[in-house]
Amino acid sequence: MMFLSNSTLGEVVKSQVEFKLNTYMGAVASLILVQIIGLLFSMNGTGSSGTSINNISIHVSIVSLDIVYIFVALWAFVIGNMITIKTNWHSDFSFVGTRLSSSLANIIVLCMISVFAGVTTFLSNYVLRVILLLFGKVDYVKSSSIFDDPLNSILNIGVMIAFILMISAIGYFRGILVQNNKIFTFLLPVLLITILVTKSGQKLFQYVFIGNESILILIVKLVCISIVFFALSILCSNRLEVRS
Amino acid sequence: MVVIDCQNLQKKYKGMAALNGITFQLEDHKITGLIGRNGAGKTTLLKILAGFIRENSGEVRVFSNKPFNNLRVSANSILVDDQMSFPDSLTLADILEAAPSFYKRWDAGLAASLFDYFRLNPKQLHFKLSKGAKATFNMIFGLATRCELTMFDEPTNGMDEAVRSDFYRALLKEYIAYPRSILISSHHLAEMEHLLEDILLIHKGKVVLHQSLEEVKEYAVALQGQTDIVEKLTAEKDVLHIKQLDSHRKYAVIKKEDSLGVEGVTIQTVSATDVCMFMTSERKGGIDDVFK
Amino acid sequence: MNNWMLLPLLGTLFIAWLIFRVAKSVSKRINWNQRLNKWTISTYVGILLLAVIVYEFIPANGDEVIDKKEYQALSHENNLFEKAFGNNEESKFDSKFLVEEWMEELEGDTLEIISQGSTFPTAKLNIEWTDSKEQFVEVKMFQTNILMNGVNVTGKIPLSTIEWEKDQLVITAPKAGELRYYRFSNELFALSIGDDIIQNRGIFGDTYIYLKVPKHINVIDKNGLQFY
Structure with missing residues (x-):
């Protein structure tokens, strides 16, 4: 008599998510390094502008999240990509799982990592604030903190999370394509540059990123793009062969 | 109860046929040896059964399901081979800790005691293991899952002699204590003959033989004697192997039949290993033909 | 958007990519274990939260940014x-x-x-x-x-x-x-x-x-x- 264990998709995905979170703990820890490098680069301020009034030159250095964010965005791309490399993709098949469950678990993990990355990136600015103010001898202006403007802060965190998610989704999609066929390693950068250079490509970029009426609309757009890339990844990975 | 059902299974790699119409059925709770030469298609077949790769044509059913992308098959089967991979960031202990949430019948006790017995280092990373240690760990992992269908692809590659015999012994004890269907591939039948019940012999992507070990042992006989007598006896028969021993004596292997008693010819039994070898060799005379 | 604006962007991306390559090869040599990772992450989060609170108590000597x-x-x-x-x-x-x-x-x-x-x-x-x-x-x-x-x-x-x-x-x-x-x-x-x-x-x-x-x-x- 055979005793077959039955697992539902939900159970397997849950186990895989837990497993992957454990697996990628090191990758998440590397985010800290990335943020610290970014913070070092933003020490001098992202935007600095000065003017002279009454012989007094006034410099205002704006320390924003941008530099840290560029680094984190790249990191997100690398992470999205890393999840698809052979050892990681194949390990799923040493345990219980199908391509669908693996994809779903990967997507959930990327969502969780994006949330973590978005929130910590936002907060990392405060470390810089404290360091610059306690150890620097510069006047500073009380800028709005999380407590002064919670709604706006949450929206800003939201847009950062959504953007990181989108980048990681693109990285993930790229990784899956490369797993399907190595030719995409070269094809995709060429494609990207072509899009960036052509007029219609630029229009598309402008439509998505520039001229949004509110942050909320931008968030919705970014999430939609992420969903598209994730869906494409699921489709492309569903026929992917393992250990071949 | 049928565990595996393959009908005319075909798989091509870059135009080359790896499987060329495999048809067989596997009953539950048996240890079956998947025997074949290098390149016979053993690995391809196992990967299809495990749902790793997809067949080009034909039918394959494991637990009555198509294995590719099937959760039920995945939950109840495991393929242990040297390509088995685990995340680079996890130690062996981490991997064993993660397994029970996937395999409901995971035997942590067995895993732990085998782990100790083979003196593996729990803090070691899987990708840094030596070939033999990796094979040993993978084998422990495969046994501890207690999957209804447990498949090993060349499991003893890289293991030293002592570990090999330990492995076969552990496999047999586990099988007796918790019966399951075990499919174990090797091109080296002799060393695991003692634990097999059935033999599935494949050659050039086709099933040549699927019988119990006892039947395989009885499958053929060898005739040895004067050349002319042997040639006369084997004239109308399917000769599996033929060899000129010296100027006037010949050795021939044919399918076993009754009443072969002829004077001047001795009849010998043929081991299962030899049967498999003769049935899958390209030329009747073996390597000797090359040097004629 | 000018096409030439892409150049500094590509340059930045290239530098960042280099940093990643170096970090990757370094991380392969260091054998971080999971407990160390967990510890690092939770310490970092702790520092971040602390910074948010400390920031609130640092007196400003400039005028408020106005809305x-x-x-x-x-x-x-x-x-x-x-x-x-x-x-x-x-x-x-x-x-x-x-x-x-x-x-x-x-x-x-x-x-x-x-x-x-x-x-x-x-x-x-x-x-x-x-x-x-x-x-x-x-x-x-x-x-x-x-x-x-x-x-x-x-x-x-x-x-x-x-x-x-x-x-x-x-x-x-x-x-x-x-x-x-x-x-x-x-x-x-x-x-x-x-x-x-x-x-x-x-x-x-x-x-x-x-x-x-x-x-x-x-x-x-x-x-x-x-x-x-």
């Missing part, structure tokens, strides 16, 4: 003042801009206005002629709002000093100096939404000197401070 409505109001005030100043409508001057006022008695019939200490005039001057037959000149000094990148620095900028020396009004520009501020932003520069970007907000107010001079006095304005 959009406040900014528009300040800008409007400046415009109104400038208009009124040019039109000699003293009654419309906003008294909050007044820095000081006084009377000075002239000895002769000429008033010379001298600006020194700066190649550019550091104050705007306007004269209202009065019918008075006396020798008194009334001086009023104003400074309008100054905003840099949303930082209100109105009170922080030293004003030109005004001295009288024998019928000469000497306006001396303050010594060269520097004001440096840090302003922190919760937002992404790159994703600043809409046309109102706080970083771009600037109101460049001025020092205004308003003189009330009797008509019979002759004013010499060598440096051309008098715009109107």
